[in-house]
Amino acid sequence: MQVVKELAGEISNYNRKTKINVPKCFVCMDSGVILYKEKTDFGYIAEYAAKCTCQAGHQYRSLISITEVMDIEKIAKQNFAAWYKNNKDKNGFKDVMKKLKGA
Ligand SMILES: [Zn+2]
Numbered sequence: 396m397q398v399v400k401e402l403a404g405e406i407s408n409y410n411r412k413t414k415i416n417v418p419k420c421f422v423c424m425d426s427g428v429i430l431y432k433e434k435t436d437f438g439y440i441a442e443y444a445a446k447c448t449c450q451a452g453h454q455y456r457s458l459i460s461i462t463e464v465m466d467i468e469k470i471a472k473q474n475f476a477a478w479y480k481n482n483k484d485k486n487g488f489k490d491v492m493k494k495l496k497g498a
Pocket residue numbers: 420421422423424425426427447448449450451452
């Protein structure tokens with residue numbers, strides 16, 4: 396359908412013009428909190444929140460640290476892969492990657 400095609404084109408143009416937001420922290424994506432699921436003693440899966448090790452996580456003092464419950468390398472890799480996929484078609488992505496590698 397032509398309309399759908401035009402719309403898709405507009406959306407991808409919009410995405411290309413959108414500024415690329417690079418999170419300071421790929422573990423929590425700057426939210427400071429990571430949600431994780433764990434099986435309880437009663438056998439069902441519950442969702443918990445853990446604080447991140449970065450600056451954004453400091454405000455969540457009462458939460459358990461993410462390093463105690465999950466592999467943060469793995470989370471960061473997954474988040475980076477998703478971020479890469481969402482941003483790779485945007486203008487200036489190569490420059491952003493260059494900066495990231497240099498950092
Ligand atoms: Zn973080």
